[in-house]
Amino acid sequence: MADSLEANPARSKWSMVGKDPYSMPLEKIDLSHPGIWQANEFIPFLKRLRDEDPVHYCSQSAVGPYWSVMKYKDIMEVDTSPEIYSSEPTIGIIDQFEEFTLPSFIAMDPPKHDEQRRIAQPVVAPANLKNLEIIIRERVCKILDGLPIGEKFDWVKNVSIELTTQMLATLFDFPFEDRHKLTYWSDMTTAIPGRGGVADTHEERWAAIQECLEYFQRLWDERAKKSSGFDLVSMLAHGEATKNMPPMEFLGNLLLLIVGGNDTTRNSMSGGVVALNENPAEYEKLRKNTDLIGNMVSEIIRWQTPLAHMRRTATQDTTLRDKNINAGDKVVMWYVSGNRDEDVLERPNDFWIDRPNARQHLSFGFGIHRCMGNRLAEMQLRILWEEIMDRFEFIEVVGKPERVYSSFVKGYTKLPVVIHRKKK
Amino acid sequence: MINIVYVEHDGTERVIEAKPGSSVMLAAVTNGVPGIDADCGGACSCATCHVFVHKEWLDKLEEIGPTEEAMLSLSPDRQNNSRLACQIPVTEDLSGLMVTTPEFQF
Numbered sequence: 276m277a278d279s280l281e282a283n284p285a286r287s288k289w290s291m292v293g294k295d296p297y298s299m300p301l302e303k304i305d306l307s308h309p310g311i312w313q314a315n316e317f318i319p320f321l322k323r324l325r326d327e328d329p330v331h332y333c334s335q336s337a338v339g340p341y342w343s344v345m346k347y348k349d350i351m352e353v354d355t356s357p358e359i360y361s362s363e364p365t366i367g368i369i370d371q372f373e374e375f376t377l378p379s380f381i382a383m384d385p386p387k388h389d390e391q392r393r394i395a396q397p398v399v400a401p402a403n404l405k406n407l408e409i410i411i412r413e414r415v416c417k418i419l420d421g422l423p424i425g426e427k428f429d430w431v432k433n434v435s436i437e438l439t440t441q442m443l444a445t446l447f448d449f450p451f452e453d454r455h456k457l458t459y460w461s462d463m464t465t466a467i468p469g470r471g472g473v474a475d476t477h478e479e480r481w482a483a484i485q486e487c488l489e490y491f492q493r494l495w496d497e498r499a500k501k502s503s504g505f506d507l508v509s510m511l512a513h514g515e516a517t518k519n520m521p522p523m524e525f526l527g528n529l530l531l532l533i534v535g536g537n538d539t540t541r542n543s544m545s546g547g548v549v550a551l552n553e554n555p556a557e558y559e560k561l562r563k564n565t566d567l568i569g570n571m572v573s574e575i576i577r578w579q580t581p582l583a584h585m586r587r588t589a590t591q592d593t594t595l596r597d598k599n600i601n602a603g604d605k606v607v608m609w610y611v612s613g614n615r616d617e618d619v620l621e622r623p624n625d626f627w628i629d630r631p632n633a634r635q636h637l638s639f640g641f642g643i644h645r646c647m648g649n650r651l652a653e654m655q656l657r658i659l660w661e662e663i664m665d666r667f668e669f670i671e672v673v674g675k676p677e678r679v680y681s682s683f684v685k686g687y688t689k690l691p692v693v694i695h696r697k698k699k
Numbered sequence: 700m701i702n703i704v705y706v707e708h709d710g711t712e713r714v715i716e717a718k719p720g721s722s723v724m725l726a727a728v729t730n731g732v733p734g735i736d737a738d739c740g741g742a743c744s745c746a747t748c749h750v751f752v753h754k755e756w757l758d759k760l761e762e763i764g765p766t767e768e769a770m771l772s773l774s775p776d777r778q779n780n781s782r783l784a785c786q787i788p789v790t791e792d793l794s795g796l797m798v799t800t801p802e803f804q805f
Contacts, residue, residue, distance in 0.1 A: 355742065393775070400775045402802075
């Protein structure tokens with residue numbers, strides 16, 4: 276149930292923060308609890324499961340029983356077998372309350388998934404990105420040029436959020452002065468109410484989502500009357516498969532695109548700074564050879580894994596490795612674990628900007644649900660780092676990064692930095 | 700000797716000697732042919748080894764399987780002669796095969 280996590284007063288009952296993964300029984304390991312993710316203690320838990328129980332059943336958790344798939348190849352198998360591992364009714368580890376359910380194509384199986392995805396896809400296809408590159412670069416430059424030098428500020432707020440928000444506004448052709456609403460709605464969509472995040476209650480969260488719907492309904496109505504433009508709202512309003520979409524489905528797809536383009540890239544933008552600070556030799560390598568930026572972008576996306584997992588639901592009784600999975604079981608693919616699988620990756624815990632085969636990470640998923648905005652995300656990160664390296668010698672992390680309380684969105688709420696100008 | 704001809708979107712041609720049992724994707728990647736990303740490493744699950752097969756060769760290829768169809772059908776650039784290079788095994792019969800790589804992989 277959606278509420279079991281927050282309604283449970285004994286929060287500490289489920290938390291593994293501060294515990295040694297090797298001193299607890301395997302079956303007690305519960306990756307769904309946000310604690311170890313916020314505390315950045317997840318790595319040894321993933322390692323133990325990969326080594327000892329790579330298809331792991333957690334029978335008791337705040338989100339109910341679920342399977343964890345830990346190895347790269349098994350994740351690949353689940354992700355590419357939509358007929359066995361369905362994306363319906365939801366791809367979140369927490370089951371949705373019916374009245375709070377928003378349908379969107381990420382949580383649909385073929386053929387409906389394919390029809391709806393095809394409409395939205397061209398806006399983030401590489402041919403269109405060529406046009407967007409100029410706007411993105413302008414906006415990146417403007418943001419970077421406005422940053423204080425030699426003075427402490429929050430990279431998350433001033434760069435990562437600002438840049439992804441501007442990008443979303445561009446993709447939706449959303450009124451620029453209202454763009455911060457997009458971030459707010461996105462954060463509300465993924466929020467767990469009452470956990471110190473943006474939402475205190477379900478009602479507050481739902482009110483924000485309603486406001487989002489009303490706002491976009493107006494944009495939809497305006498654009499449906501005009502000829503089709505090349506923004507996402509216009510494309511949905513004119514597309515054969517989407518123009519008669521019920522309002523909740525419209526909203527669901529919109530929020531999917533907002534969340535998809537917001538949290539993910541935002542946290543890779545912050546993650547890159549963290550990774551380079553933790554690996555000064557790699558930072559030095561980058562200073563000496565900025566041609567590595569393209570490869571580094573893939574490595575950042577692997578290392579950060581901005582979405583830790585995706586969930587599927589078994590449509591039939593099936594077997595994965597030696598485990599019998601029953602129809603209806605929740606199956607969680609931990610991309611973050613597959614991205615650190617020793618069988619596939621050399622030195623998987625190392626951040627290595629010239630890693631060979633860096634592109635073969637799991638962060639975008641594989642199969643028909645593979646991230647639609649992957650090329651846009653890569654482009655934004657590439658441009659950001661090209662412009663950073665052009666200006667700054669060092670973005671120095673000067674305080675402890677604060678992380679999101681979530682086992683899904685793997686990212687940062689605060690990252691204090693000081694920027695040092697490039698030596699001439 | 701099995702030769703595969705890769706034509707870049709700008710017309711640049713490269714002839715690669717491919718090993719039987721390999722794939723048109725692998726032959727490209729291992730020989731540094733640009734225009735093919737192959738993010739999933741040949742699992743038919745990313746569609747970033749999309750190629751356009753020259754018409755005269757289309758009939759000589761195995762039919763498109765359901766997984767390849769599912770992946771191709773989501774590509775905005777799909778044409779009648781679109782295939783995923785990882786799903787074309789290199790065989791003696793295919794010596795001389797010509798494929799064009801798209802400007803962008805998506």
